[in-house]
Amino acid sequence: MLNKLGRITRINQRRMRADAPPGQFVTEKFPVLTFGPTPRISTAAWEFKIFGLVENEVRLDWRQFNDLPQTTLDAEFHCVTQWSKLQNTWQGILFTDLMKLTAPKPDAKFVMAHCYGGYTTNVALDTLMDDDVLFAHSHDGAPLTPEHGGPMRLVVPKRYGWKSAKWVNGIEFMAEDAPGFWEVRGYHMEGDPWKEERFWSSLSY
Numbered sequence: 001m002l003n004k005l006g007r008i009t010r011i012n013q014r015r016m017r018a019d020a021p022p023g024q025f026v027t028e029k030f031p032v033l034t035f036g037p038t039p040r041i042s043t044a045a046w047e048f049k050i051f052g053l054v055e056n057e058v059r060l061d062w063r064q065f066n067d068l069p070q071t072t073l074d075a076e077f078h079c080v081t082q083w084s085k086l087q088n089t090w091q092g093i094l095f096t097d098l099m100k101l102t103a104p105k106p107d108a109k110f111v112m113a114h115c116y117g118g119y120t121t122n123v124a125l126d127t128l129m130d131d132d133v134l135f136a137h138s139h140d141g142a143p144l145t146p147e148h149g150g151p152m153r154l155v156v157p158k159r160y161g162w163k164s165a166k167w168v169n170g171i172e173f174m175a176e177d178a179p180g181f182w183e184v185r186g187y188h189m190e191g192d193p194w195k196e197e198r199f200w201s202s203l204s205y
């Protein structure tokens with residue numbers, strides 16, 4: 001009985017992975033989706049800050065960040081403009097490994113990702129604590145190009161691409177949810193592609 005249920009679960013997972021989420025088209029390409037100019041940040045100038053509702057604020061330079069354990073992750077990428085790239089190999093530092101440097105205060109429930117250039121996006125702390133959330137410096141075996149968020153970007157595979165903040169330079173822990181750059185403009189606060197959480201209901205396409 002248990003074996004049979006286990007086998008069915010695996011088959012279902014395989015079916016889901018073979019297809020894109022509803023309303024998405026599969027592409028082999030890796031389009032660039034950026035609002036505004038591409039920031040050019042050298043690794044020498046790069047710095048990263050963990051702040052807000054945390055036990056202790058943390059500042060890291062490029063070497064300190066990359067001295068953290070390295071993880072390779074295969075993940076899908078779904079942009080709300082309807083393209084999905086199903087195969088991506090990212091390399092970088094898991095969110096959960098970064099969080100070994102400090103601890104969220106008990107009332108911290110949401111995170112704002114901040115980026116060079118001023119872009120922001122909000123993600124629930126629960127979502128970020130998943131084992132597939134990565135700060136990536138490489139994609140498919142090569143360092144991230146500036147257009148794709150180099151030297152470092154966030155990758156949140158279970159959310160639409162706008163939550164995968166490029167040129168990320170800080171994470172702010174918050175008690176209440178607050179909208180980021182696209183969320184202010186009508187994008188969904190959660191953005192789960194499997195639930196088609198694209199926009200506020202009144203703006204649904």
Ligand SMILES: Nc1nc2c(c(=O)[nH]1)N[C@H]1C(S)=C(S)[C@@H](COP(=O)(O)O)O[C@H]1N2
Pocket residue numbers: 030031032033034035036078079080115116117119120147148149160161162163164165166167
């Ligand atoms: N800083 C920043 N991050 C960003 C964006 C942006 O405009 N600025 N665009 C988002 C959107 S809408 C998507 S789909 C992905 C696209 O990543 P890509 O350009 O590497 O394909 O980056 C996300 N992260």
Ligand SMILES: [Mo]
Pocket residue numbers: 033079080081161162
């Ligand atoms: Mo996007």
